[in-house]
Amino acid sequence: MSEFVQSLDRGLAVIRAFDAEHPALTLSDVARITGLTRAAARRFLLTLVELGYVRTDGKLFSLRPRILELGFSYLSALTLPEVAQPHMEKLVATVHESCSMSVLDDEDVVYVARVPTKRIMTVSITVGTRFPAYATAMGRVLLAAQPRERLDGYLRDVRLKPLTRATITDPAVLRATLSEVGAQGWALVDQELEEGLRSVAVPVHGADGHVVAAVNVSAHANRGNATTVLEDLLPHLRATAKLIEEDLLTPA
Amino acid sequence: MSEFVQSLDRGLAVIRAFDAEHPALTLSDVARITGLTRAAARRFLLTLVELGYVRTDGKLFSLRPRILELGFSYLSALTLPEVAQPHMEKLVATVHESCSMSVLDDEDVVYVARVPTKRIMTVSITVGTRFPAYATAMGRVLLAAQPRERLDGYLRDVRLKPLTRATITDPAVLRATLSEVGAQGWALVDQELEEGLRSVAVPVHGADGHVVAAVNVSAHANRGNATTVLEDLLPHLRATAKLIEEDLLTPA
Known part of the structure; x- marks a missing residue:
């Protein structure tokens, strides 16, 4: 692309x-x-110093708080995290596990809200x-909600790398799993992203009925097994998603 | 500055x-x-589309979630918000008012953590x-903790605009107020930023004893008066700051 501004690309890098x-x-x-x-x-670096995004002592450079204004112009435009946060906090106070919300961006989920429990x-x-x-x-919940064509494209292009011994790496198995997720309305991932980490997620629907985000609760593997995680956490998580959806229907 | 990269400045704008x-x-x-x-x-715009930071339907442009990676490279390097968040959540659950944490950046406070209550x-x-x-x-708590020279420079350069009828706009009055804030260890601002909004803040000290951030609780003016805000909220806020400081002393 001839019009590509290389200086911007490099500055962001x-x-x-x-x-x-x-x-630093x-x-x-x-x-x-x-x-x-x-x-x-x-x-x-000196341009970023001049713009107030970077500070330096002459030798070491580090980012300054002003840098937040770049990412947060996106976040502040999303009402979703703001609406969701109080409900997510109540959930964390109840189940004592971290709760997050994410959206799909290309092949990744991106966290847009998070309420951690004690680390x-x-x-x-x-x-x-x-x-x-x-x-x-959360990714599986979001993928399961994609139109058929987009999902086909994703499954054709994605590289399913084994992040742990449990990660699904066969596109056909992933497709079947996503079908199941779509039908049941929740996804459980058991140590496929990281050893010792289980997560259950459900979709959040916007006012028009489309899935706009996913919320999850993640639990350390020392909290029972996959079945107890589902029994303990899924009902609470579903109730939280429902409260968020109700708030999305009635904007403040 | 001859080495200033104008394209980066413009792209960030x-x-x-x-x-x-x-x-959009x-x-x-x-x-x-x-x-x-x-x-x-x-x-x-087309460069940002190519880099995955902006999406377009051909007519309207909007930011994509990937933009968060710019601001959050700063935030993820700060352990402070992560340490503070659970304590801030407990405070909000107790006092039912929003709690925030901020740091000083030039003449502004920048929020680095926030737990909202119901809007x-x-x-x-x-x-x-x-x-x-x-x-x-929060700004007054942070200003009060600045070295004398920096504070003098700030008071010399700053333009104190009346944001409400109550805003302090006289540098001498502000200096006296900051002295008082430093001595008492808290600041109360009564509708000087926005009509109807009161906020009380205290400093958070790092392991080396320096003030590293401020935390506040803000309350709508319909919650009693300035005195009841202090009586109701300050003791809880001080306890929260103390818990954060203890966690900063004993990194996980």
Whole structure:
């Protein structure tokens, strides 16, 4: 594409170079991570400093809070997380497990709301975290709600990587599973994304009846087995989704 | 600055053109909001479409969830919101008012965590929201903790705009107020940011004893008066800040 603005692409790559494991980077780090020359990395970093998105002590660079305004212009336009959050909080207070909400973006689920319980796992999931849809309960709920053609395209193109020993990697098995998820209205994923993690998810329908998001509850594998997870958590999760859907019908 | 990358600045301005009131924009809208020519706006939008940050139906453009990865690279590096969130949730469950956490960024407070209660106000505050520090309780707590020199610079440069009839607009009065806030360890702001909104805030200290953030509880003015807000909410808020500080001392 001749009109592609390469400088924008590269500047955004510099922003993405910073993450939870690398909150502070030298110029050389940024050049290495982004594949830019040091001179180019320096120009982008200094531009971001000038714009108030990056701070530096002359050696180390790190993101400044202003960077949040980029992602949050999207989030603040979504009423969904705001509507869902109070209901998700009540659910977490009841079941003492973390609750999340996500939407589908290409082949990934992206978290748009999250109410963590006390941290027992080192996994750090925040709003904005992405996981491959096929290996998550929320992803399966969202995939199951896709029009037939989109689902066919997804199953044709996706690479089903074994993230654990349990991950479904056969597209035909995944298709059958998604059928079942669509019919029963919930998905349970048992340690397919990560060992020791089970998750159950249900869809959230918008005012027009379409699935607009999924909500889940995830539990450490030391909480009983898959059956007890379903028995303990699914009824509460369904009730929460219903309350969210009711609120979506009656905007404040 | 000769090395300034204007294309990055302009591309980020295109992202910021989208907000809660304008989640979907035409090419003309984006050109108008950013001050770019239509041709330039088109190049930036199509680049963002190509990068997966923007979607379009050919006429309207809107942000895609992937945009969250930009702001959240900052947020996921902060352990503070993650540590604070469970304590903030308990506070909200107890006092039935919204609780937020923010940090100082230049002259503004920026929200890094928020637990809303049931919406009674139309004000939509999310993580990433910015307010001028001088007119908020969290901002005053954070300003009061600044080194003398930085505070002097702030008071010299800041423009104290009257956001309501009650906003303090005299730098000398603000300085005296900040002294008091520093001495007493809390700030109360009574309808200085917005009519009908009261907020009380306290500092959160990191392991090294420095103030790393502020937490607040905000209440609609129909909940008693400033004194009852203090009596009802401050003790709970202080207890919450203490629990957060204890967790910051003992990382998981």
